Amino acid sequence: MKLSWGKRSLVSVLSLGFMVLGIGCISWATYSMWSQPQSSYTTTVTAQVTSAPPLVSPAPDKASYPVYPAEGDNIGSLTIPALKQEFSVLQGTGDVELKKGVGHFNQSVLPGEKDNCVFSGHRETVFRQLGKLKIGDQLIVQTSAGTFTYEVSGTRIVHAEDKTVIVPTDHAVLTLTTCYPFNTPGYFPDRYIVSADLVMSNKL
Amino acid sequence: MKTLNKKKFISLLVVLSLGVMMVAPTTSMAAQPTVNLGTTSTFVVLAGSTITNTGTTTINGSTGADVGLSPGTVFSGRESVTISGAVHLADAVAIKAKDDLVTAYNDAAGRTPVTTIPSELGGTTLKPGTYDSADGTFQITGKLTLDAQGDPDGVFVFKTASTLKTASASNVNLINSARFCRTFWKVGSSATLGTNSHFVGHIFAMESITATTGATVQGQLMARTGAVTLDNNTITNGLCTTTPVTSPATGAATEVTTGVVKKTVTGGQLPKTSTPLYDLLFLGAALTLIGVVGWRSRKRYA
Numbered sequence: 001m002k003l004s005w006g007k008r009s010l011v012s013v014l015s016l017g018f019m020v021l022g023i024g025c026i027s028w029a030t031y032s033m034w035s036q037p038q039s040s041y042t043t044t045v046t047a048q049v050t051s052a053p054p055l056v057s058p059a060p061d062k063a064s065y066p067v068y069p070a071e072g073d074n075i076g077s078l079t080i081p082a083l084k085q086e087f088s089v090l091q092g093t094g095d096v097e098l099k100k101g102v103g104h105f106n107q108s109v110l111p112g113e114k115d116n117c118v119f120s121g122h123r124e125t126v127f128r129q130l131g132k133l134k135i136g137d138q139l140i141v142q143t144s145a146g147t148f149t150y151e152v153s154g155t156r157i158v159h160a161e162d163k164t165v166i167v168p169t170d171h172a173v174l175t176l177t178t179c180y181p182f183n184t185p186g187y188f189p190d191r192y193i194v195s196a197d198l199v200m201s202n203k204l
Numbered sequence: 205m206k207t208l209n210k211k212k213f214i215s216l217l218v219v220l221s222l223g224v225m226m227v228a229p230t231t232s233m234a235a236q237p238t239v240n241l242g243t244t245s246t247f248v249v250l251a252g253s254t255i256t257n258t259g260t261t262t263i264n265g266s267t268g269a270d271v272g273l274s275p276g277t278v279f280s281g282r283e284s285v286t287i288s289g290a291v292h293l294a295d296a297v298a299i300k301a302k303d304d305l306v307t308a309y310n311d312a313a314g315r316t317p318v319t320t321i322p323s324e325l326g327g328t329t330l331k332p333g334t335y336d337s338a339d340g341t342f343q344i345t346g347k348l349t350l351d352a353q354g355d356p357d358g359v360f361v362f363k364t365a366s367t368l369k370t371a372s373a374s375n376v377n378l379i380n381s382a383r384f385c386r387t388f389w390k391v392g393s394s395a396t397l398g399t400n401s402h403f404v405g406h407i408f409a410m411e412s413i414t415a416t417t418g419a420t421v422q423g424q425l426m427a428r429t430g431a432v433t434l435d436n437n438t439i440t441n442g443l444c445t446t447t448p449v450t451s452p453a454t455g456a457a458t459e460v461t462t463g464v465v466k467k468t469v470t471g472g473q474l475p476k477t478s479t480p481l482y483d484l485l486f487l488g489a490a491l492t493l494i495g496v497v498g499w500r501s502r503k504r505y506a
Contacts (some may be wrong), residue, residue, distance in 0.1 A: 005481065006441060007341065008502060008503075011498055011501075011502045012498075012499065012502045014267050015494070015495045015496070015497075015498030016499065017495070018494045018495030018498060019491070019492050019495030019496060020495075021406070021491045021498065022487075022488045022489065022490070022491030022492030022493070022494070022495055023483070023488065023492055024484055025484050025487050025488030025490070025491060026488035026492070027488075028484065029481045029482075029484035029485045029488060030485070032479075032481055033481050038401040047216045070464075073297075080285075093475035097210040097376065098475070098477065100353050103475065105472060105475065107465060107468065107469040107472050108465065108468040108469070109465055109466070109467065109468050110465075114369075115467060115468045116468040117468070118468070118472070120475040121472070121476055121477060122477050122478065123477055124478070124479050124481045124482060125479070127477065128368050130362070144395060157288060158474075160474055160476075161354065161355060161470070161473075161474075162474065163470075163471035163473075164471070165472075166468065166469060166470075166471065166472025166473070166474065167468065167469075167472075168467055168468045168469075168470060169468070169473060173248065177475065177477060179477040180478045183482060183485040184482070185482040185485065185486035186482075186486075188478045188484050190340075191474045191477070194372050
């Protein structure tokens with residue numbers, strides 16, 4: 001059976017169309033992933049960190065936040081020296097905030113306070129490399145109240161509906177959450193959790 | 205041979221495209237928000253034409269247990285009803301609540317995706333979701349179990365095109381964090397609750413609601429156009445205790461964000477931290493693959 005020229009060129013046009021669309025999708029997704037919340041890491045930040053932070057530090061009962069941030073406000077920055085990354089932190093974990101950077105879960109205390117402070121970020125952008133963090137790695141949070149250095153104390157994977165992650169703690173803790181697995185399209189039933197304890201705080 | 209190749213190629217194309225199409229919708233699966241009750245939330249009974257009571261009925265609730273009627277004005281048998289809230293007969297409050305009832309009704313009626321299940325709910329156990337039946341009615345004979353699977357914000361929406369009827373001594377049982385305040389019944393015509401039955405949830409009926417002798421309800425009875433008929437009932441409403449689990453993504457946490465947070469919540473819902481970017485990448489790869497396969501095999505059809 002022979003196909004006419006018309007059918008042959010239809011196949012060609014369709015194939016080309018699929019290819020163009022496909023490459024378009026890939027380019028757009030890649031562009032979004034790399035351009036969205038860009039890391040603004042500079043080595044100067046790490047200079048403030050002492051090499052051997054005291055294990056028991058005078059954790060502040062309350063860090064001073066004279067003005068409580070509103071949803072969407074930029075509240076500071078999160079620096080992860082181990083990954084050479086720095087992101088801005090916004091109040092709230094809605095779609096809008098997470099698109100711009102790391103979101104501070106607004107029903108958790110602010111960084112530096114003596115309780116559980118929860119940050120969340122997209123697995124595709126800011127927290128793409130969260131799985132590389134090891135126990136002892138530092139997380140430095142800078143806010144209007146000062147600079148707070150946390151040390152990773154553990155990582156775990158929980159189900160998305162787990163209610164034991166966002167809970168009060170008796171000392172200052174920073175909890176990072178992102179979707180897990182890190183790179184499977186359409187499938188993210190779990191959450192990757194990084195817990196870190198406050199080891200040093202320089203209050204302003 | 206060539207026809208076979210072409211058929212194979214076309215079926216491959218179809219399968220791949222279907223695969224691609226199926227990936228995209230899975231990304232936007234989110235928990236269903238609760239139905240917004242508006243100002244009806246303080247009402248236990250709300251009706252359009254009349255409210256009729258026989259025998260001793262108790263209406264109470266933790267956050268206002270009001271009774272409202274609009275545009276009708278006749279509430280008969282009122283003297284034997286113990287009401288812990290206020291009675292609004294065709295006043296501005298009742299009118300506003302009736303408006304909000306329409307909104308809530310339409311909200312429940314518009315919920316998708318809908319799972320069609322058999323009209324007899326007795327003896328079944330259901331997970332949060334939106335349900336209707338093929339014949340447009342629901343009955344409960346015996347016990348219906350609602351299982352929220354540990355999520356106190358799991359929403360159950362039942363939609364009927366015509367009636368909802370519960371048999372005498374029937375029961376709705378809530379397990380695994382299921383809550384009456386997250387259970388909604390949109391009834392296309394009328395609802396009848398059987399003798400000595402126990403019912404759970406907010407009923408939004410287009411026409412009327414009849415609670416027969418001794419029926420107990422945890423929730424609300426709200427009829428848009430017709431009457432609500434009561435007979436020796438106990439009806440208890442209340443707002444859910446401040447939900448321990450609020451999802452910032454749905455905006456449910458707004459009331460908390462206005463205040464200063466001094467303490468981290470217990471059991472906060474982990475935010476959704478995924479974007480459709482990987483799906484887009486996958487889709488792009490699949491499309492490109494289809495294109496390349498098509499391009500390479502185009503000469504075979506010459």
